[in-house]
Amino acid sequence: MDPEFEEDYDWNDDVYSKGRYWLIEEPYSEIYEDSNYIKILIELPSVRREDIKVKVYGKRIYIVATDREGRDFYKEFTMPFSLKKTQVKAVLKPRTLFILIKKNDE
Secondary structure: OOOOOOOOOOOHHHHEEOOEEOOEEOOOEEEEEOOOEEEEEEEOOOEEEEEEEEEEEOOEEEEEEEEOOOOEEEEEEEOOOOOOHHHEEEEEEOOEEEEEEEOOOO
C-alpha cells in the first residue's frame, strides 16, 4: 500500500464535513521497537485501502480511516525523532494496518 502522504496536515480537514463534527473512534493499536525499526499495528476492521489516509508531519504520524459502515477512526502517534516520508511504509492486511518506521533514514 502506498498511502498518500502530506507534509502539511491539519486533521480538522478530515473530521469536519458539511458544517458539522461527528463521532470518531480511536482504534486499538500496539507499538513494537527493535534496533532498526518502530512497528505500529492498528486494528481497522472493515476498512478498504482507499478509505485510509496515513500522513506524516514533523514527529507525528496521523491515521484517518472510514469503515464500510461509515464509522470514522483517528489515531495519532508521536515519534522521538522527526520523520521523512521515505522512512514510513504502510501496509493494509485484513483487519490490520501495519506501519513500519525506519529509525535512521540513509
